[in-house]
Amino acid sequence: MTCPSITELSAANAASVFGEHLAGCLRCSALVSRLQASDEQLNPESMDVPTSSAHKPEPGGVWTIWAPEVDEYLVAAVLGASDEQALILPLLPLASWATEADVQLDAAVLGYAALAPIWASDHVLVEQAIEPVDVLSEELATNLTGAYDAFFAGERIEANAGVPIINDRDPRLGAQAAIADDLRAWYRPWSMLQGAEELGPVIGHRRDELGIDLEPLSEHLGIAPAVWRSFESGEADPYEAVPIAAMVRAVHELGFLASRLLVVLAESSVLNNNRGEDPAQPQAKARRRRGSTRASNRNPKVVQAAARQYGASLAKELGL
DSSP states (O other): OOOOOHHHHTSTTHHHHTHHHHHHOHHHHHHHHHHHHTOOOOOSSOOOOOOOOSSOOOTTEEEEEOOTTOSSOEEEEEEEEOSSEEEEEEOBSOOTTOOTTEEEEOHHHHSSOEEEEGGGOEEEEGGGEEEEEEEOOHHHHHHHHHHHHHHTTTOOOTTOSSOOOOSTTOHHHHHHHHHHHHHHHHHHHHHTTOSSSSHHHHHHHHHHHHTOOHHHHHHHHTOOHHHHHHHHTTOSOHHHHSOHHHHHHHHHHTTOOOOHHHHHHHHHHHHHHOOOOOTTSOOOOOOOOTTOOOOOOOOHHHHHHHHHHHHHHHHHHHTO
């Protein structure tokens, strides 16, 4: 089994889900122990993201990355990117703890010697990418991407910076665990939006994670508890059931960052649950027969239009 990402190792059930892997991987076992020992939640309040560059992160770029409640930016290489998220590789000014899972960068790349911890690569929201500071050479970008692919496929990194971990007393394990703990702050905004393909269940998981009861939250949002419960269960259409103002309030109350990925998940909730009834067309009366069911009159164009409208309104209110 290949090594899980930091986001996966941060999950509450990581020890049970990856038990077989952890039994044979000293690095991941140390990371899980450290991450669970210092498990922290983001403050569930609205957080303002600094103004970012008008440009989007692209593979091969080096960017400063912002995180809530952290006073400094992370410098990272972009290994992959979409309109909503980016796969990054931290570039750290450290070298003494290098292992076979790290790549050394010459001082000419960034102006100072740096280490690329391949094992610490993970995802961030594009809104966290603040400013481009450099562009890697095509050769170096290809080498780092190849190193990432090799490591997470369980293969050897050719141009590694150090020797393998010796045993469970190797001090480099502790150094890596501490770094993983620090990096979690940058990966957390993206990881909070994982676990489901639509927004309702993602919000439900976050509410449970924070220990917030459903009824007080739904009443605070002005939504009937039964309706909000259906939304969190992935059974209610937010276009019909959750006003934009209430959704924005929920996003802020639960500590999500305003992001394109969040909007995409909201659109998915509409796509999966909207009835697609065309108000311009009269509803056909279905003929009842034994053994027959009512035909679906769901209009895909109406569903898609509802999703686009809800997503656009939500993005506007979130300031995206």
